[in-house]
Amino acid sequence: MKAAYANQYFAGxxxxxxxxxxxxDMLKDGSNAIKMAGFFNNQWKLTKEEYVLQQ
Numbered sequence: 001m002k003a004a005y006a007n008q009y010f011a012g013x014x015x016x017x018x019x020x021x022x023x024x025d026m027l028k029d030g031s032n033a034i035k036m037a038g039f040f041n042n043q044w045k046l047t048k049e050e051y052v053l054q055q
Contacts, residue, residue, distance in 0.1 A: 019051075 017037040026033035038051025 018039045020037040021035045023033045023035065034054060036051060036053050038046065041047055041050055
């Protein structure tokens with residue numbers, strides 16, 4: 001939880017995606033452990049253009 005202290009998730013234009021799925025390995029591997037991240041569109045739906053899926 002301490003990793004989230006400095007992040008301003010609820011500030012407009014903070015640069016964070018709407019959702020991010022990652023494994024616990026993110027603590028040691030950094031961004032390589034991110035599985036999926038992206039943004040919802042204006043209708044709160046996901047389209048392929050709005051997210052990235054790591055293979």
